Amino acid sequence: MPVVRFGFTPAPVHVRTARLVAASVAQRAPLPNELLSEVRQAAGEACSRAVARHRRFGVRELVRMELTIGASFVAEVADFAPVTRNTLRTSAVEAEELTGKTTDEDTLTEEVALALLGGLVTDLQVIEGRDGVGSVVRMAWPL
Amino acid sequence: MPVVRFGFTPAPVHVRTARLVAASVAQRAPLPNELLSEVRQAAGEACSRAVARHRRFGVRELVRMELTIGASFVAEVADFAPVTRNTLRTSAVEAEELTGKTTDEDTLTEEVALALLGGLVTDLQVIEGRDGVGSVVRMAWPL
Amino acid sequence: MTTYGRVVAAMDLILSTATAGELTVVSVTGEIDMYTAPQLRGYLTELLAEGVTRLAIDVNGVDFCDSTGLGVFIGTLRRLREVGGSLIIVCAREQMLKIFQLTGLQKVFDIRPQLPTDG
Amino acid sequence: MTTYGRVVAAMDLILSTATAGELTVVSVTGEIDMYTAPQLRGYLTELLAEGVTRLAIDVNGVDFCDSTGLGVFIGTLRRLREVGGSLIIVCAREQMLKIFQLTGLQKVFDIRPQLPTDG
Ligand SMILES: Nc1ncnc2c1ncn2[C@@H]1O[C@H](COP(=O)(O)OP(=O)(O)O)[C@@H](O)[C@H]1O
Ligand SMILES: Nc1ncnc2c1ncn2[C@@H]1O[C@H](COP(=O)(O)OP(=O)(O)O)[C@@H](O)[C@H]1O
Numbered sequence: 001m002p003v004v005r006f007g008f009t010p011a012p013v014h015v016r017t018a019r020l021v022a023a024s025v026a027q028r029a030p031l032p033n034e035l036l037s038e039v040r041q042a043a044g045e046a047c048s049r050a051v052a053r054h055r056r057f058g059v060r061e062l063v064r065m066e067l068t069i070g071a072s073f074v075a076e077v078a079d080f081a082p083v084t085r086n087t088l089r090t091s092a093v094e095a096e097e098l099t100g101k102t103t104d105e106d107t108l109t110e111e112v113a114l115a116l117l118g119g120l121v122t123d124l125q126v127i128e129g130r131d132g133v134g135s136v137v138r139m140a141w142p143l
Numbered sequence: 144m145p146v147v148r149f150g151f152t153p154a155p156v157h158v159r160t161a162r163l164v165a166a167s168v169a170q171r172a173p174l175p176n177e178l179l180s181e182v183r184q185a186a187g188e189a190c191s192r193a194v195a196r197h198r199r200f201g202v203r204e205l206v207r208m209e210l211t212i213g214a215s216f217v218a219e220v221a222d223f224a225p226v227t228r229n230t231l232r233t234s235a236v237e238a239e240e241l242t243g244k245t246t247d248e249d250t251l252t253e254e255v256a257l258a259l260l261g262g263l264v265t266d267l268q269v270i271e272g273r274d275g276v277g278s279v280v281r282m283a284w285p286l
Numbered sequence: 287m288t289t290y291g292r293v294v295a296a297m298d299l300i301l302s303t304a305t306a307g308e309l310t311v312v313s314v315t316g317e318i319d320m321y322t323a324p325q326l327r328g329y330l331t332e333l334l335a336e337g338v339t340r341l342a343i344d345v346n347g348v349d350f351c352d353s354t355g356l357g358v359f360i361g362t363l364r365r366l367r368e369v370g371g372s373l374i375i376v377c378a379r380e381q382m383l384k385i386f387q388l389t390g391l392q393k394v395f396d397i398r399p400q401l402p403t404d405g
Numbered sequence: 406m407t408t409y410g411r412v413v414a415a416m417d418l419i420l421s422t423a424t425a426g427e428l429t430v431v432s433v434t435g436e437i438d439m440y441t442a443p444q445l446r447g448y449l450t451e452l453l454a455e456g457v458t459r460l461a462i463d464v465n466g467v468d469f470c471d472s473t474g475l476g477v478f479i480g481t482l483r484r485l486r487e488v489g490g491s492l493i494i495v496c497a498r499e500q501m502l503k504i505f506q507l508t509g510l511q512k513v514f515d516i517r518p519q520l521p522t523d524g
Contacts, residue, residue, distance in 0.1 A: 004157055005205065006164070007148035012320035014147055016298075017167045019350075021149070024160045037381060044352050048320045062146065095390030098360055099367075105327075109357030112389055116353050119388030155439035159417075162469075180500060187471050191439045238509030242479055242486075248446075252476030255508055259472050262507030 002069040007062040010054035018065055019044040022075055029073045031141055039141065042120045043075055045113045046137040050079035052106065053135075057081040072123075072140045080134040087135050088126050090118055145212040150205035153197035161208055162187040165218055172216045174284055182284065185263045186218050188256045189280040193222035195249065196278075200224040215266075215283045223277040230278050231269050233261055298322050300347075301329050306401055309374070310338045315347035318355030327358045334362070339371030342401060346378055356391060363395065376401055417441050419466075420448050425520055428493070429457045434466035437474030446477045453481070458490030461520060465497055475510060482514065495520055 006021045008014035022043030023036050031039065043065065050063040061080045068074045092114035103111075117124055123140040149164045151157035165186030166179050174182065186208065193206040204223045211217045235257035246254075260267055266283040299316040310333065318326060333341070343359065345351065363373045377383060378399040386392040418435040429452065437445060452460070462478065464470065482492045496502060497518040505511040 002152040002154055002157070003150075003205065004152070004160065005148070005150035007146075007150075009145040009147070011145055013171050014145070014168070015320050016317070017147065017164055017171075020163055020167055021160055024163055025157070028156050028160075040350075041352065041385070044319060044350075048352060048354060051320060062148065092389075095394055098391075099364055099394050105357050105361045108360055109353050112356045112360070112391075113353035115389040116356075116385060158439050159436070183469075184471065184504070187438065187469075191471060191473060194439060235508075238513055241510075242483055242513050248476050248480045251479055252472050255475045255479070255510075256472035258508040259475075259504060 004067040006065045006067075010051045010059070010061075010063050012048070012051060014063075015044055015047045015051060018047040022065065022067060025067045025069070026073055026075075026141075029069045029143055031073050031143065035141060038120045039073075039075065042117055042139055043077070045117050045120075046075070046077035046139065049110065049113055049137065050077050050081075052110070053079045053081035053087075056106075069143070072142045074138065074140045076136050076138045078129055078134055078136045080129065083128055083132070083135050088128065089114065090124050090126050092118065147210040149208045149210075153194045153202070153204075153206050155191070155194060157206075158187055158190045158194060161190040165208065165210060168210045168212070169216055169218075169284075172212045172286055174216050174286065178284060181263045182216075182218065185260055185282055186220070188260050188263075189218070189220035189282065192253065192256050192280065193220050193224075195253070196222045196224035196230075199249075212286070215285045217281065217283045219279050219281045221272055221277055221279045223272065226271055226275070226278050231271065232257060233267055233269050235261065299325055301326065303333065306342070309340050309342050309401070311342045311344055311376075311401065313344040313347060317350040318345075318348055318358070319350065319352045320354045323354040323358050326355070327361070330358065330362050334365055334369075339366060339369055341366060341371065342374040342376055344376040344401070345382055346376060348379070348382060351382055351385060353389075356385065356389060359395065360391070372396070374398055374402070418444055420445065422452065425461070428459050428461050428520070430461045430463055430495075430520065432463040432466060436469040437464075437467055437477070438469065438471045439473045442473040442477050445474070446480070449477065449481050453484055453488075453490075458485060458488055460485060460490065461493040461495055463495040463520070464501055465495060467498070467501060470501055470504060472508075475504065475508060478514065479510070491515070493517055493521070 004025050006018055019040045023040040026036055026039040054063060059081045064078045066076045092111045098108055098111060121139045125138040127136050127138060129136050147168050149161055162183045166183040169179055169182040197206060202224045207221045209219045235254045241251055241254060264282045268281040270279050270281060272279050299322040302313050304311050366373050375395045375397045377397050386397060418441040421432050423430050485492050494514045494516045496516050505516060
């Protein structure tokens with residue numbers, strides 16, 4: 001099972017490279033062309049989320065993305081920030097609420113990210129990391 | 144020190160993604176534009192070499208590339224294949240010899256790869272891997 | 287200090303402002319993500335601080351936009367609403383319209399394929 | 406079976422053959438690396454097996470070429486020499502010329518910016 005791993009210092013600039021990698025590996029999986037931009041977007045959202053979590057909690061470890069080509073194309077993005085009650089969700093609040101509520105822009109972005117991930121990826125999970133450390137966004141696309 | 148790690152199953156197709164990653168990270172380091180195609184080529188050569196070594200010795204572990212942005216931009220590509228007397232070289236045989244000798248195409252490609260790496264990268268090392276396992280091509284470009 | 291006609295170009299994002307009647311139009315070119323969003327946010331915040339209330343953001347030059355970008359748009363809309371202002375998103379691009387739809391934000395924003403000609 | 410006029414297109418490499426006088430010209434488009442080199446090698450081997458001895462490889466459509474690609478060229482040159490044949494590399498691209506120079510292979514290959522017109 002071909003595996004590609006991509007780990008990066010939690011800085012926004014590397015999220016762009018992560019998107020490139022995800023789309024590039026998906027293309028060679030091969031995933032149909034019309035799905036590539038979805039993979040690119042979804043991987044970017046998952047990586048941004050991980051970087052944001054590392055920053056919020058001051059975690060300097062590398063964010064890790066693992067791409068596996070098997071029966072499906074699976075992308076897993078792991079962070080190593082503390083898991084709170086709110087971390088392991090896959091559904092977002094309603095869009096109309098976002099513009100009204102007095103939530104800060106970070107929380108707002110997080111809700112939008114969840115909404116996007118849910119809309120883009122049918123097979124989506126947000127699970128606890130290995131040994132209970134951090135969280136993993138797991139996305140799969142059938143091949 | 145920003146770090147990006149890229150690990151991949153030793154298959155030729157992933158070398159293309161590795162080149163993309165190396166060039167992309169180098170661009171954001173930032174390395175001057177005129178050096179980007181050199182980084183792309185050199186990283187590709189180092190990764191191809193690692194994949195070839197894994198295949199020759201039947202090693203299925205991931206090939207690993209590590210990119211570090213510090214005082215210089217450093218790219219290290221590690222393989223985990225046995226190190227023989229010939230492994231740790233940075234200089235190739237003369238080009239004229241290649242076309243005459245009855246070496247097989249793999250050996251030939253290896254010589255050309257070394258010649259290219261030597262020509263492209265001023266600060267080049269080929270060293271033994273950690274714990275004496277495998278070899279590491281280490282390339283640095285000043286920032 | 288006036289911002290009109292100012293062009294800000296970073297490595298990956300180009301921002302420019304023009305006026306169309308009473309409307310202030312910000313055109314964005316490049317990729318809006320976690321890396322460039324702070325720049326866009328700062329640019330828009332400065333415009334609002336200068337008193338702009340009728341704003342349009344033209345995203346037809348945007349190649350990629352993620353949730354961070356949408357977050358900036360939502361924040362801008364909220365602040366404009368607080369002062370009785372308005373925001374138009376000028377967008378004809380398929381890919382970009384899709385992310386507004388997936389998030390349900392097409393119901394929240396006033397999205398138009400081109401600039402309104404009546405100013 | 407004749408190979409002339411045949412076009413082989415894989416995901417990343419496009420190979421086509423034409424004749425110019427007595428010369429057989431293979432045009433390569435795409436990236437030549439460890440992934441696509443086997444395809445190029447197979448294509449050239451088949452041509453040689455069919456008796457082609459005066460060969461030109463046009464690499465002006467090549468975006469990227471690594472040592473694996475150069476290895477294929479060297480192997481082809483050696484096999485052509487064994488049968489008294491000849492190989493011309495048609496190349497005007499800066500980046501490609503550079504890798505021939507860095508490896509010293511510009512002294513080994515007959516490299517020309519364009520196809521010789523005298524056939
Ligand atoms: N994208 C990544 N970048 C860097 N390290 C990673 C990445 N993904 C996983 N790792 C780490 O690489 C290490 C080696 O993993 P692996 O090759 O699966 O072998 P093992 O777990 O047996 O050492 C593990 O500690 C794992 O946490
Ligand atoms: N590109 C890579 N892909 C996958 N794993 C990697 C890569 N580079 C290094 N690793 C492995 O990742 C593991 C974790 O490395 P690191 O984050 O430096 O922390 P530590 O060595 O303290 O566990 C190490 O076992 C290392 O061998």
